[in-house]
Amino acid sequence: MGFLSALRSVKIGKKLVFMNGYPYPFNFNKGNSFFRSLHTGAAALYLFSMLVMALIFTHPLYLLGLSLAIVLAAALAGGLKDLESFMKPGIVMVLLIMGINLLGAGSGETVLWRSPLLPFFGRAVFTLEALCFGAAMGIRLLAVLGIFFLLNVMVHPDRLLRAMSLSASKSALVVSLALRLLPGTARRLDGIREALIIRGVVVGEGRFKERAQKYMLMLGNLLAFSLEDSFTLAEAMEARGYGGYGKKGRSLYRRERIRPRDVLIGGCAVLALLLSALAVNTGAGSFSYYPRLAELVSSPETLYFFSGIMFFLLVPLFVGWGWDRWHYLKSKI
């Protein structure tokens, strides 16, 4: 996963849009507005139930169904292209997962290939079962990535922080302050670099040691400025009454309302989650890869549970699709 996040960082590059004054890799202003109009808790519950499903199911049918729901949700939110670029580094990871599963699993019965003797690993046996398990885990990885992509496009960070501040005020304050300060800090970093260039210190040129020294000069200046800023910031907070709550504690203003659509989406998420738990615990949602691949649909219950879960996952998407087309529906939920 470290490998994946490293690759992703490279992939993001400079493709950033500006949201509320700070750069953000995803555009909130396109696609269906239904998901963005949801209460943060309802959206989070829907995505959370999807995440749990992705982690508990090993059955390829359930994983594929979940992936379908994710792709449809991304298409509805107008982010199919963004989803594609978000997923690209994941493809490399999928291949890696398949490779590691192939290398480590000798318990399958359908042998595809036996390698020559390798140091430490001995004679690696590649089996069809391990290949299929690797592919299913690849789908799981892509599903998990897709769920986080949906989180990025469905819930604005500001709203997430606002929801967080209800219970964890100090932590949320630290994160909110940091979020607001980051664009200014990035600009200041640019300013320091330009000032250094004017004084003849070209950051990024010279041998490694010279570059490092110049970088340190820049970082030192940035830190010195930032630490001074923090002093001013603290005084500004105190001047605005931070910490002086009195006996009643701090007051809260809830801007978000729970609407019928939130109850609907939240309800569907909980029901889908419960059905998934039942499916896994009764064995209908489980799939045996070793020693031989089991039948894809071993019992009718597998299909019943699958249909139920898909129904509860797709209802929110259907409502979201209707949100833009039927004004009556929009006015009622």
Place this chain on the structure above:
Amino acid sequence: MGFVYKRLLMGAAVLLTIFLIAGINIKAPSPGLILIIAAAAALLFFYLIYERGKASSKEIALTAVLAVAAAAVRLPFVFIPGLQPTTFLVIVSGRALGCRAGFMIGSTAALISNIFLGQGPWTLWQMLSWGLAGVSAGIIDRVTPGMGRVGMTLFSFLWGYLFGWIINLWHWATFVNPLNLKTLLGVFVASFLFDTVHALGNGIFYYLFGDGIYKMLQRCRRRFFVEVLPLSPDSTR
């Protein structure tokens, strides 16, 4: 304040209950899910400690500013996979300001830098890993206050690997089967190059800049954290 704890605990309880009811198959529990529960619980624990502590406006502002600096230094290096100066800055901050601030700086840096780079399954693990880097640096400073540059460089170097291993552990438990030493090594080998770049970067950054920044932060700490002493009867005369 009781209100805050109640909410935090209720949130944690609801989260864990849903996870446990929905996710854990009694016959074959999902290791990936169990690890996520453990990581979320660890993060909640540290956040609870931060919420319970008497953080002044100065401490909050300083933590936020250092978290921004730690996140900002990550952004220019996104093009070199693995190289993350954030780790060394979190370690220096944790050493200079203590475990609580170190954790908060590390976890916040991960969270806000990922707002710009994209949140993913890695966010939780990065928050935990950088948070723990800050906490461990705070502990190191308490246990061995006079640890020299070489010792801290080695410590930062090791955190390059530890950071990768913590994240890899979830990856291994979630996507790989069977869970044995061979597959674990396979996962570690896959990210070895990136982890090594990270570790080397940490070591070099700390060796070159660590002590300078540490002194700067300590000075700032002395300036910010004022202890108000009660007046003695003699001084009022």
